[in-house]
Amino acid sequence: MKRALFALLLIAAPLHADSDLPPSRWANEQLPNARQEAAATVLMQEIRCLVCQGQSIADSDAELAGDMRALVRERIARGERPEAVRAWLIERYGAWVSYRPPLEPLSWPLWVAPVGLLALGGWLLRGRFRKRA
Amino acid sequence: MIAEAGLAALWLAAALAALQLGLALGIGGAQGKAIASIRGVAVAQGMLSLAAFVALIILFVRTDLSVLLVAENSHANKPWLYRFAGTWGNHEGSMLLWVSVLAIAGAVVALFERRLDERSLSATLAAQAALALGFFAFLLFASNPFARLNPAPLEGRGLNPLLQDPGLAFHPPTLYFGYVGLSVAFSLAVGALVTRQVGPALARAMRPWVLGAWVLLTLGITAGSYWAYYELGWGGWWFWDPVENASLMPWLAATALLHSLNVMAARGGLRAWTMMLALVAFSMSMVGTFLVRSGILTSVHAFAVDPTRGSFILVLLTLYIGAALALFALRIGHVKEGTPFDPVSREGALVANNLFLSVILGIVLVGTLYPLIAEAVTGEKLSVGPPYFNATAGPLALILAALMMIGPQLRWRQDRAAIVPRLAPGVVIAIATLVATFLLAPDITLLARLGLALGAGLVPASLAPLLGRSLRRTPLAIWGMCIAHAGVAVALIGMACDSAFTREKLTTALPGEQVGVGPWVVEMRTISPVAGPNWTALEAELRASRGGGVSILRPQSRFFTEPVTTTSEAAIETVWNGQLYAVLGAQDVATGRWQIRLWWKPFVTLIWLGGVLIALGGLFALIGRWWRGYRTRRRLSEAGS
Amino acid sequence: MSRARFIPLIVFALIVVAVAWRLAVPRDDRVASRLEGQQLPSFALPPALLGKSGLRSGDLAQGTPRLLNIFASWCVPCAAEAPALMELMRRGVAIDAIAIRDRPEDVAVFLAQHGDPFTRIGSDAGSRVQIALGSSGVPETFVIDGRGVIRAQHIGPIMPQDVAGILMALEDAK
Numbered sequence: 028m029k030r031a032l033f034a035l036l037l038i039a040a041p042l043h044a045d046s047d048l049p050p051s052r053w054a055n056e057q058l059p060n061a062r063q064e065a066a067a068t069v070l071m072q073e074i075r076c077l078v079c080q081g082q083s084i085a086d087s088d089a090e091l092a093g094d095m096r097a098l099v100r101e102r103i104a105r106g107e108r109p110e111a112v113r114a115w116l117i118e119r120y121g122a123w124v125s126y127r128p129p130l131e132p133l134s135w136p137l138w139v140a141p142v143g144l145l146a147l148g149g150w151l152l153r154g155r156f157r158k159r160a
Numbered sequence: 161m162i163a164e165a166g167l168a169a170l171w172l173a174a175a176l177a178a179l180q181l182g183l184a185l186g187i188g189g190a191q192g193k194a195i196a197s198i199r200g201v202a203v204a205q206g207m208l209s210l211a212a213f214v215a216l217i218i219l220f221v222r223t224d225l226s227v228l229l230v231a232e233n234s235h236a237n238k239p240w241l242y243r244f245a246g247t248w249g250n251h252e253g254s255m256l257l258w259v260s261v262l263a264i265a266g267a268v269v270a271l272f273e274r275r276l277d278e279r280s281l282s283a284t285l286a287a288q289a290a291l292a293l294g295f296f297a298f299l300l301f302a303s304n305p306f307a308r309l310n311p312a313p314l315e316g317r318g319l320n321p322l323l324q325d326p327g328l329a330f331h332p333p334t335l336y337f338g339y340v341g342l343s344v345a346f347s348l349a350v351g352a353l354v355t356r357q358v359g360p361a362l363a364r365a366m367r368p369w370v371l372g373a374w375v376l377l378t379l380g381i382t383a384g385s386y387w388a389y390y391e392l393g394w395g396g397w398w399f400w401d402p403v404e405n406a407s408l409m410p411w412l413a414a415t416a417l418l419h420s421l422n423v424m425a426a427r428g429g430l431r432a433w434t435m436m437l438a439l440v441a442f443s444m445s446m447v448g449t450f451l452v453r454s455g456i457l458t459s460v461h462a463f464a465v466d467p468t469r470g471s472f473i474l475v476l477l478t479l480y481i482g483a484a485l486a487l488f489a490l491r492i493g494h495v496k497e498g499t500p501f502d503p504v505s506r507e508g509a510l511v512a513n514n515l516f517l518s519v520i521l522g523i524v525l526v527g528t529l530y531p532l533i534a535e536a537v538t539g540e541k542l543s544v545g546p547p548y549f550n551a552t553a554g555p556l557a558l559i560l561a562a563l564m565m566i567g568p569q570l571r572w573r574q575d576r577a578a579i580v581p582r583l584a585p586g587v588v589i590a591i592a593t594l595v596a597t598f599l600l601a602p603d604i605t606l607l608a609r610l611g612l613a614l615g616a617g618l619v620p621a622s623l624a625p626l627l628g629r630s631l632r633r634t635p636l637a638i639w640g641m642c643i644a645h646a647g648v649a650v651a652l653i654g655m656a657c658d659s660a661f662t663r664e665k666l667t668t669a670l671p672g673e674q675v676g677v678g679p680w681v682v683e684m685r686t687i688s689p690v691a692g693p694n695w696t697a698l699e700a701e702l703r704a705s706r707g708g709g710v711s712i713l714r715p716q717s718r719f720f721t722e723p724v725t726t727t728s729e730a731a732i733e734t735v736w737n738g739q740l741y742a743v744l745g746a747q748d749v750a751t752g753r754w755q756i757r758l759w760w761k762p763f764v765t766l767i768w769l770g771g772v773l774i775a776l777g778g779l780f781a782l783i784g785r786w787w788r789g790y791r792t793r794r795r796l797s798e799a800g801s
Numbered sequence: 802m803s804r805a806r807f808i809p810l811i812v813f814a815l816i817v818v819a820v821a822w823r824l825a826v827p828r829d830d831r832v833a834s835r836l837e838g839q840q841l842p843s844f845a846l847p848p849a850l851l852g853k854s855g856l857r858s859g860d861l862a863q864g865t866p867r868l869l870n871i872f873a874s875w876c877v878p879c880a881a882e883a884p885a886l887m888e889l890m891r892r893g894v895a896i897d898a899i900a901i902r903d904r905p906e907d908v909a910v911f912l913a914q915h916g917d918p919f920t921r922i923g924s925d926a927g928s929r930v931q932i933a934l935g936s937s938g939v940p941e942t943f944v945i946d947g948r949g950v951i952r953a954q955h956i957g958p959i960m961p962q963d964v965a966g967i968l969m970a971l972e973d974a975k
Contacts, residue, residue: 046875046902049748051927055755057666068664073547077832077937081401081460083545086394090902091938094928119935121835126545133540137530141552144522148515151805155511156503436809443813456823458830471824478817485810492806529816536822 045090053100054093060104067100070109073126074099074116083126163227166215167306170256173208173263174296176201177289180266184286195278198285199270205292206267209260213247216256216305220247226312229253229305235318237694245329249320251453251469252305254332258449259295261340265369266292269344275365276348277357284344284351291343294476302472321695321720321727327387335380339410339445341373345417346442349435350484353491358431363424366438368782370421374414375778381407382771393728393743395759397658397767400549403461405528406448409521413441416517418778419510427572428498429507433514435495439488443481444521450477456532502574509567516560520553527552554607561614561652564645565590565621582624590617604660611656618649636784644777651770657738657763668753678760679706680740682713687744687754695720697729700744700754704733711735715744738762831956834935834943841949842933846923849900850908856897856923862949866974868967869943870898870919871931874911876939882958883915889964890918894971898922901931901939942967946974 058064068085074095076087084092084099095116102112116124128134180201182188188197219227221243223236233250234243248254266288273281299305345366352362384407389397398404417437423430451457454470501507527544535541565586566579594613597604622645625638665677669684676682685701697718704711713731720727733740738761745755836842841858848855861867870886872879890896898919900908908922925931934943934951944953944967953970955963 046873047904047907048902048926049750055666055745056668057664073545075543075545079460080458080830082394082399086392086396091928091931095932097927098929098932116932119835119932120832120937121541123541123543123832126543127547128542128544133534133538134530134542137526137544137548138552140526141519141523141556144519145515147808148519152511152515156501156508432806440809447816450820454820454824456820456828458828467824467827474817474820474824481813482810482817485813489806489810493803529819532823533815533819536819 050090050093051097053097053104055096056100058100058104063103064100066109067103070103070112071096071099074113075124075126077120077124162215162218163224163306163308166212166219167304169208169212169215170296170300170306173205173212174293174300176205176208177263177292177296180205180289181286181293184282184289195270195282198282202270202285202289203267205289206264209263213256213260216253217244217247219306220244220253223316225314225316226308226310228307228309231309231313231316233317235316235694238318238324239693241326241329242324248332248336249329251466252299252303254336255295255299255303256305257333258336258340259292259299261337262288262292262295262343265340265344266347269347269369273365275361276351277355280348280351280355280357280362282351283354284347287347287350288343291347291480294480298469298472298476302469318720321718321725324694325387325391327383328391331380331383331387334376334383335407338373338375338377338380338414339442339449341369341376342410342414342442342445344369345373345438346484349438350487353435353487356491356494358435358495360425360428363421363434367418367421367425368786370414370418370438370441371778371782371785374411374418375775375782377407377411377414378771378775378778381411382768382775385771386768390730390732393730393757395662395664395741395761397764399460400524400527400546401459401461402457402528403452403459405524406451409444409524409528410441410448412517412521412524413437413444416514416521417441419513419517423507423510424498427501427507429501430511430514431495431497432492433511435488435492437514437518439481439484440521443477443484446473446477446481450474451528457528499573501572504570504579505574506567506570506572509563509570512563513560513567516556516563520556520560523552523556524549550607557652558607558610558614561618561648564648565614565618568622568625568641568645583621585624586617586621588617589620590614593617601660608656608660611652612660615649615652615656618652619646622646622649636787637781638784640777640779640781640784642777643780644774647770647773647775647777649770650766650773651768654763654766654768654770658761658767661762662764663760665758667756668748668751669756670753675756675758677740677758678762680704680758680760681706682740682742682758684754684756690716692718698744700742700756702731702742702756704740704742711740713740713742715742717744717746734765739764832937833956834937834951834954836935836951837954839951841945841951842930844923844930844933846899846925846930849898849903849922849924850905850912853919854921856899856921858949860921861897861945862947864947865895866944866946866952866971868894868896868971869945870896871901871934871936871939871941871943872898873901873903873939874907875903876901878958879940880911880915882940882960883918885959885961885964886918887916888961889959889967892968894968895920899925899930901925901928944970944974 058067071085072083074084076082076084076089076092078089078091079087084095099112103109113125117129122129122133128137130138180198183198183201219230220234221240223230223234223243225231229250229252234246238246248257266285269288270285276284348362348366352358385397389395417434420430420434420437424434450470450473454473455467456470527548530544531542566583569582590613593616594609597609597612623642626634626642663678665675667675669675671684671686674681674683682702682704685703687698687700690697690699695718697716699714699716702713702715704713711733713733715731716729718727718729728743731742741759741761743757745757747754841861843858845857846855861869868889886896896918898921900922903924923930940958942955942959943951946952952974955967959967
């Protein structure tokens, strides 16, 4: 009974159309160089999955996410800087694919907002305090 | 029959909400406006809403498949607990819960609020009734939970397996009680702006509601974060996802409101800011509810969405929040401010606290909505995620932590006494921790390093107000404040440790092989099939040790049939200084090797322990203030007789 | 506090306008390639199938516009678009393809079942070229002009009603 169940589970049908090929080698394997792996991990957590769009490629189970992880690891292992890999992906998919908004005119309001909000708050409070006697 | 009875109760409750609003506006003349009449109507409304919700619970527990909602979201084979919790595991049921809590909160205010003058109280109940009316209409016309399905199917569609979990079963009600509890603060603020009675009495009336709602929100968010951590298998505990942000924004507003109310209640100051926060807090609750159900933002947590429902809620929001903010703009000029205070004073520190919390709230709001606004204006799509929020909100949160080290110890109005001796213990520990991190962990990020240092320093600093006092006679509210602030410190340390010291190992293994992560050696023993009440799974037996004894972890890959889904059940071993987290992946058909993912997360549990401490502190404050009020009233009535 | 008291109301109004816009113009979750108007990235893919040549980027810059179809045998909508591709082939359109994460035997079965409109098929086992093109899923079709510049992208299966649009895009690429 156990064996039959086991076999059944192993051949259980996939739930969304997925290829029959195994994941790319570097999709689920860490780079041997710890520094490179750390840099790759940080980058993978900041790249959006194109399929499961609410997750990063580091967290997504989608096949394409696995292939993108492999791509990131391979390039970083070859010596490319993470910023260059990110830029290459943005060239293909647009700023949308990076969870870190790039520094460009479109995203300036985002980076100005914290300072602006603090300034606004400070201005609203300007009359609150009495002068130290 | 029960479904029809539930629907009838809902219609009656809606009619009573309309009546309540009408009475307060003067329809029944002077007697109608009397608080006794309005009170009766509010209580009846609350009870009828509760009856409707209980009816829905009965339908779910019995798996009455002739009701459309039950057929689409439940299944007779589900364990009892999840049939019960399935009542709110869907849009209509959760909306009914939302509205029921709104109506019951109104009933409680009507029954027990004694601090306000009658005019303000009836204005408050009018506002509460107006809120309820809109959401009753939404339920009855666009989200009827009691719609029938004819012919009834033989089996239900089942509940998403991810939701079949005790933590997640109770996460929504906790949050909803929190969100909707803030509606009372909103109504009180609206009522006070209408009758121009904005003062310390209002603050004291609002405070227990805000405290209670805030405690529940803190617990709900903490529970949600821990659930996501252990259920979703990616080892993270916060992603700045739009739905997560939707729950955080009311919490930030409620935290600022809580502190602001203390100033207003004790000193009469900060009235405008407090009114603003009271309106903003519930507005954020409503906006959050809208964002999550309308489907306009991409999220991993998204509910089943429907844009037409989204439009209905948007119209309600625009009316309610627009009217409230307009009322604020028109009336706030007439509100008297309290006595002025020094920048270096308890008020000054609380003002700074308000400022930073409000800025963080603003940042989360901007970050969440900016992709939408950018696309609307330019057509370009961009994403705003953890890198943005961590870089902007993180440093501000650290500044807040630093302020918390001295703020609670300052005196009201002005504090000329020497600050350095009071700050010394916290600062010394913070600096010592900072130096230690440079020596022992030179590679961690600046944010994590500062988080560790400030968190460590904040622990003694938050307990400082208890020094030099008779502990037994210290008011419970002071204990609450210290415990809550210490909770923040603990959570901060946990977050910094998770960010700085987590070790991950991603590899493949065959039974009999060993994998190392951090100080642990993990041996994969067997992979075997197991079965549960409504699932089957492949379970790995892992033996982990780090010098001492052996711990056994059993991560699973689970397969459900109703509906057909595969989930990954992480195995977590909690030890005194952290958690070992194991996930079983797929098997490589060619080599027979199993994917395995291991994390060693030192002190990560401090994050949620801190959250619980924060909530506990709030609970102590709530009980402490209630107890004091009760004792004062008893003494007064005894003195009178 | 004079003018500042209207700030919350104004901010809220902006939010409502943005949100109302999004309800009126629903989200389009398709991710389009940003390489439109740019030269095809250079690549050289091995054959996906015995008996059919592999695909190099140079093959798509032979002087006349061609279609580049990204497909896979395990992809259900790719089967749905097969009739439209056969129709385009009958009308004289040259189509090359890239098979994503596929095995030769599975590609052979797919083509036998649904017809073979392709001149060449390259095998992209690790999705590398797919990513290099800015494609985010299967099926997708690119219109490449005679000089190897990407002129248009069609995301999703080509349905009968899309055929005319594809033909027009090919005309424009001449």
